[in-house]
Structures are given as structure tokens and as C-alpha cells.
Amino acid sequence: xxxxxxxxxxxxxxxxxxxxxxxxxxxxxxxxxxxxxxxxxxxxxxxxxxxxxxxxxxxxxxxxxxxxxxxxxxxxxxxxxxxxxxxxxxxxxxxxxxxxxxxxxxxxxxxxxxxxxxxxxxxxxxxxxxxxxxxxxxxxxxxxxxxxxxxxxxxxxxxxxxxxxxxxxxxxxxxxxxxxxxxxxxxxxxxxxxxxxxxxxxxxxxxxxxxxxxxxxxxxxxxxxxxxxxxxxxxxxxxxxxxxxxxxxxxxxxxxxxxxxxxxxxxxxxxxxxxxxxxxxxxxxxxxxxxxxxxxxxxxxxxxxxxxxxxxxxxxxxxxxxxxxxxxxxxxxxxxxxxxxxxxxxxxxxxxxxxxxxxxxxxxxxxxxxxxxxxxxxxxxxxxxxxxx
Amino acid sequence: xxxxxxxxxxxxxxxxxxxxxxxxxxxxxxxxxxxxxxxxxxxxxxxxxxxxxxxxxxxxxxxxxxxxxxxxxxxxxxxxxxxxxxxxxxxxxxxxxxxxxxxxxxxxxxxxxxxxxxxxxxxxxxxxxxxxxxxxxxxxxxxxxxxxxxxxxxxxxxxxxxxxxxxxxxxxxxxxxxxxxxxxxxxxxxxxxxxxxxxxxxxxxxxxxxxxxxxxxxxxxxxxxxxxxxxxxxxxxxxxxxxxxxxxxxxxxxxxxxxxxxxxxxxx
Numbered sequence: 251x252x253x254x255x256x257x258x259x260x261x262x263x264x265x266x267x268x269x270x271x272x273x274x275x276x277x278x279x280x281x282x283x284x285x286x287x288x289x290x291x292x293x294x295x296x297x298x299x300x301x302x303x304x305x306x307x308x309x310x311x312x313x314x315x316x317x318x319x320x321x322x323x324x325x326x327x328x329x330x331x332x333x334x335x336x337x338x339x340x341x342x343x344x345x346x347x348x349x350x351x352x353x354x355x356x357x358x359x360x361x362x363x364x365x366x367x368x369x370x371x372x373x374x375x376x377x378x379x380x381x382x383x384x385x386x387x388x389x390x391x392x393x394x395x396x397x398x399x400x401x402x403x404x405x406x407x408x409x410x411x412x413x414x415x416x417x418x419x420x421x422x423x424x425x426x427x428x429x430x431x432x433x434x435x436x437x438x439x440x441x442x443x444x445x446x447x448x449x450x451x452x453x454x455x456x457x458x459x460x461x462x463x464x465x466x467x468x469x470x471x472x473x474x475x476x477x478x479x480x481x482x483x484x485x486x487x488x489x490x491x492x493x494x495x496x497x498x499x500x501x502x503x504x505x506x507x508x509x510x511x512x513x514x515x516x517x518x519x520x521x522x523x524x525x526x527x528x529x530x531x532x533x534x535x536x537x538x539x540x541x542x543x544x545x546x547x548x549x550x551x552x553x554x555x556x557x558x559x560x561x562x563x564x565x566x567x568x569x570x571x572x573x574x575x576x577x578x579x580x581x582x583x584x585x586x587x588x589x590x591x592x593x594x595x596x597x598x599x600x601x602x603x604x605x606x607x608x609x610x611x612x613x614x615x616x617x618x619x620x621x622x623x624x625x626x627x628x629x630x631x632x633x634x635x636x637x638x639x
Numbered sequence: 640x641x642x643x644x645x646x647x648x649x650x651x652x653x654x655x656x657x658x659x660x661x662x663x664x665x666x667x668x669x670x671x672x673x674x675x676x677x678x679x680x681x682x683x684x685x686x687x688x689x690x691x692x693x694x695x696x697x698x699x700x701x702x703x704x705x706x707x708x709x710x711x712x713x714x715x716x717x718x719x720x721x722x723x724x725x726x727x728x729x730x731x732x733x734x735x736x737x738x739x740x741x742x743x744x745x746x747x748x749x750x751x752x753x754x755x756x757x758x759x760x761x762x763x764x765x766x767x768x769x770x771x772x773x774x775x776x777x778x779x780x781x782x783x784x785x786x787x788x789x790x791x792x793x794x795x796x797x798x799x800x801x802x803x804x805x806x807x808x809x810x811x812x813x814x815x816x817x818x819x820x821x822x823x824x825x826x827x828x829x830x831x832x833x834x835x836x837x838x839x840x841x842x843x844x845x846x847x848x849x850x851x852x853x854x855x856x857x858x859x860x861x862x863x864x865x866x867x868x869x870x871x872x873x874x875x876x877x878x879x880x881x882x883x884x885x886x887x888x889x890x891x892x893x894x895x896x897x898x899x900x901x902x903x904x905x906x907x
Contacts, residue, residue: 523811
């Protein structure tokens with residue numbers, strides 16, 4: 251028998267309070283500039299109470315729901331990436347020492363409070379697990395990331411109101427949280443009393459639910475939670491066919507469709523910077539005016555900048571066509587070869603926050619259709635050689 | 640470092656408002672370190688002292704808008720080991736480059752009581768059009784952090800780290816809400832070079848492009864989005880014609896739009 255609990259919003263408030271008392275910096279969805287974002291929260295009152303959202307290509311609007319839902323919106327503007335893999339991180343500083351010992355290098359101490367998330371979207375949970383695999387479970391672990399993740403406590407939430415840009419159901423990353431959360435919540439609004447059905451996903455999740463006195467859920471509570479999930483699945487605004495993505499993208503290297511995308515693409519980098527799985531960073535060094543002190547920082551990078559592919563002699567991907575092709579081919583195809591899964595969790599942020607409203611699902615569908623046409627017209631002809639760009 | 644071996648710095652002014660020079664004086668925390676690291680050979684905004692050339696680093700503010708200035712910049716280039724232009728005037732011709740798409744005589748007759756006393760060129764052009772430029776700092780005005788980075792890099796003999804990607808990179812890095820997507824505010828951030836730290840979007844204003852075009856600016860794509868957001872095409876022309884009106888990407892697109900009339904631009 252699965253351990254399933256239930257509590258009201260007072261229980262959720264108690265959960266936040268316990269986590270804070272135990273020394274966590276608690277993050278959760280909160281309204282800032284009329285946009286839901288993950289930020290520091292101290293109580294249930296900091297959540298976007300009664301707020302929903304409307305998301306479509308290049309458009310985001312917050313709206314009043316007319317109920318007291320605490321999690322009644324789709325993906326926040328930014329994922330948990332901003333907390334676990336920050337956009338700008340000081341790695342070390344150096345200052346002149348005495349002649350014998352040379353420069354004094356000080357690494358940034360990893361002494362920070364552990365992070366807890368309350369209300370992490372299922373898509374964002376899936377993205378955290380992807381970044382864990384990529385950044386900590388390969389040949390060389392990313393020490394700074396691993397340090398932040400090691401102590402983190404994750405309370406994920408079922409998405410009850412997907413947006414027009416959502417397609418997590420296509421990727422199996424939602425609307426209900428999968429493995430990896432310490433506690434998974436489903437909020438029930440307008441179907442009996444306002445309550446949260448909570449499933450522990452780890453021993454410390456169980457311990458926390460015990461600590462806040464969360465009692466066992468009834469069969470009706472569990473059934474209501476299933477109804478929330480089923481209703482969300484039918485309300486996904488978009489769909490991404492995942493079969494043979496590798497074949498489709500590989501066959502599309504010379505597609506004329508890249509030109510059509512590049513007419514619209516502004517090469518602004520927003521898609522990559524809001525993507526919860528995009529993990530590219532670069533290193534910047536700076537010295538002061540005296541030439542004595544220096545510092546090294548790690549900052550977010552994007553494959554949509556010209557500088558990203560700069561090697562001796564110039565940039566490899568000078569055209570926007572080449573950059574979009576690189577991004578989507580990696581995200582959906584070569585990512586599978588490299589990391590064993592599709593690099594997309596279906597959160598739809600790249601669609602909402604693209605100022606040109608470019609829709610990854612639509613572009614793949616076009617490439618898929620073009621691939622079919624190409625295959626039937628070329629039959630067994632030789633594959634074209636990759637263009638130099 | 641002995642005084643004799645300190646690099647000599649000069650700050651020159653052409654057609655401009657002096658705001659970029661003032662950015663140097665506004666480097667309050669770093670000003671003493673700067674003054675300690677270099678000999679200021681010529682900087683009328685700061686000192687009346689003049690040290691004989693040549694100089695190691697010339698910062699040049701302003702655009703070329705008179706016959707005399709077209710000559711003067713040649714002499715400055717000859718005296719300078721490194722010449723770096725600072726600000727929208729020096730790098731793109733500035734707001735005064737609006738004359739490039741108008742009749743300067745008509746402008747002069749409106750502004751001056753005695754336009755016959757003026758000696759001016761028909762165009763306002765960036766320094767780069769006249770002499771070789773080693774590096775450029777964009778912006779109206781320039782960013783203090785970029786100026787300090789340029790000076791530190793020059794003193795250390797390394798290349799300055801001046802990104803040429805879009806303003807959006809800095810918006811996202813700072814966690815600034817996208818004003819275009821969340822509020823439908825017209826914003827030139829996607830086609831504009833970073834450097835300001837996303838100053839205007841951080842106070843919920845659209846970027847007005849004061850750092851000029853980014854290295855991969857898709858101007859026709861930007862126009863389509865602005866028009867789709869409800870900006871009349873004539874107003875899109877005005878958005879591109881401000882401090883960087885003469886910057887190639889902005890100029891080409893504004894001329895394309897203007898030439899195609901009020902309903903112009905890419906046809907559906």
C-alpha cells in the first residue's frame with residue numbers, strides 16, 4: 251500500500267516553516283513583475299494565491315483565477331536552473347602575495363544554506379534530474395553544482411492547468427512529478443475542500459510529512475488527485491512526436507526549412523537561457539586596473555551567440571540557420587546519443603519567451619514532413635555533404 | 640610603476656555631448672587607480688594640463704561632422720598607439736547622424752539664427768569611417784564597467800572582454816522579466832548589443848537600442864515582430880533612427896522601411 255497523505259494549506263504553510271527552521275533557503279513560485287517566478291518564500295502567502303497564467307508563442311499574461319489555488323499556473327518564467335546552476339558564479343579570486351609564496355588564490359567557499367523547493371513543476375523536476383545526470387554523474391562532476399544539489403530538498407507539484415505552450419505529456423515528464431522529488435503534491439481545488447494530496451518520494455520526505463502531521467489520504471482524496479492529473483493531460487496545448495527524432499533531425503541537416511526559421515529567429519538567446527536543461531556556461535576572467543587582483547567567474551552561455559562557436563580564426567556557426575539547427579539537433583537528437591534521453595522536458599518556455607514566437611514543436615513537425623518528402627523523392631540517393639556553415 | 644613608464648592616456652572630443660567622457664569621471668571607485676596607472680596627457684573635461692604626444696591610448700568621443708574635425712582625427716590617429724572610440728557618436732555617428740537621411744541646410748535654417756556662420760559637413764560619420772580604430776565601446780552613454788575593463792585590459796596588454804551578443808543575454812542573466820513577452824512593450828533588445836546590463840528592461844522599459852546592433856541582428860525579423868505588436872511602420876523607422884541611426888544594420892532597415900512607404904516593409 252502506497253503511503254499517501256493529505257493536508258490543507260495550513261499544512262503546506264507548516265511545511266515551509268519546518269524547512270525554514272531546519273536551515274533551508276526555501277524557494278517557490280511567487281509573483282514578481284506580474285509574472286510567476288521561483289523566488290524566496292517564507293509562507294503560503296508568498297505563493298501566487300489565486301493566480302493563473304496564459305502562455306502562447308511570444309506572449310505571457312498573468313490572470314486572476316477566481317479561486318484560491320496556490321499552484322494554478324503553468325511553467326514559471328525561469329526553472330530551478332537559476333538556483334542550481336546560477337547565471338553568474340564567482341569561482342575564485344586572486345590577489346598579490348609576497349615574493350616567496352606568489353599570488354594568493356581564494357576559492358569561493360561553498361558555505362551556503364541548502365535550497366528547498368516547494369512547488370517545483372513536474373517538468374522542472376525532470377529537468378533537474380537531467381542536469382544531475384549531465385553535470386554530476388559523468389566522468390567529471392561539476393563541484394559547484396553538485397554541492398548545491400546534494401543538500402537540496404525538492405517538493406514537486408502536479409501541474410493542474412497546463413498552458414497553450416505545454417507538452418510535457420508527450421515526453422513523459424508530467425503533468426505529475428516522476429521520481430526524484432522528496433515529496434510530490436497534487437493540489438485539489440473546487441472538488442471537495444481545498445487540500446493537497448502528498449506522496450513521499452524519499453525517507454526524509456516521509457519524515458517531513460510526519461513532522462507536519464500530514465494524515466493519511468482517503469480513497470476519495472487519491473481519486474480526486476487522479477482526476478486533476480487526467481484533466482491536465484487532456485489540456486496540453488501542444489504535442490511533440492518523439493518517435494525517430496534522431497532520424498528526422500539527421501535527415502534534415504540540409505533542409506531548406508532552416509532558412510525559413512532564420513528569417514524569424516532573432517538570435518537573441520532567450521530560448522536557451524530559459525530552457526531548464528540547457529547547461530552551457532563559459533568562463534570569464536577579469537583583472538583590476540593595477541594588474542594585481544583577478545577573478546574568475548562562470549556565466550551562462552548560449553549556442554545562439556556568434557561568440558559561442560569561436561575557435562582560432564573565427565566562429566564556426568556564423569549564420570542563424572546553423573545556430574538554430576545546432577540547438578534543436580542537439581536538444582532532440584544528439585542529446586539522446588550523448589546522454590541517453592531527449593533533452594526537452596516539454597515545459598514550453600522556449601515557445602513562450604521567444605520574442606519571435608518560434609515554436610519548437612511546429613518546427614519539428616515541419617522537418618518531419620519534409621523528411622518524409624525528402625526520403626520518398628531521393629529514394630536511395632547519396633546523402634548531401636554537410637554545408638560548411 | 641615609475642612615472643616615466645606610465646602609459647599616456649588622452650581623451651579627445653568631437654561632435655558629442657561629453658556624456659561618455661563624464662563616464663570616465665564617474666568611475667568614482669576606480670578613478671584614483673586610473674589616475675595612478677596612467678599619465679593623463681589630454682583630457683579637457685578633467686584637467687587643463689597638456690602633455691606632449693604621442694600617447695599610448697586615445698579615447699575618442701564624438702563623430703566627424705565638420706571639415707576641421709575630419710582633419711583633426713587624422714593627426715590624433717598619427718599620435719596614438721591605440722585608438723578606442725567611445726559612445727554612439729564615435730562608433731555610429733550619434734543622434735546628429737539623422738542629418739544623413741535629411742537635408743542639413745534645412746536643419747541648420749531651423750535651429751540657428753545665422754546658419755551662414757556654420758561650417759559643417761552634410762553627414763555625421765563614425766570615427767571608423769575616417770581612421771583605423773583599435774576597439775569600440777558602444778552606448779549612449781558608454782558603460783562604466785566596460786570602460787574600466789577596457790583600461791584594465793589595455794594596461795595588462797590583453798584583449799578587452801566586450802560582448803557583442805544581444806541585450807536579452809543580460810536580461811536573462813539578471814532575471815529581468817521580458818517586457819516584450821510579458822507586457823507587449825516594443826523592445827529592441829533582441830537586435831541590440833549588450834553592455835548596459837539590461838538597464839531599461841530592468842525598470843520595465845523597452846530597450847531603445849543605444850548600444851547599436853548586436854553582431855547577428857535580424858532586422859527584418861525584428862520589424863515583423865514590432866509590427867505584429869502593433870507598432871506602426873513609420874514608428875518602427877523612428878525606433879531605428881535614434882542614437883545609432885547610422886549604424887549599418889539599423890540604417891539599412893530604416894531606409895528599406897522608409898522607401899517602401901507607410902504600408903511598406905516585407906509584404907505578407
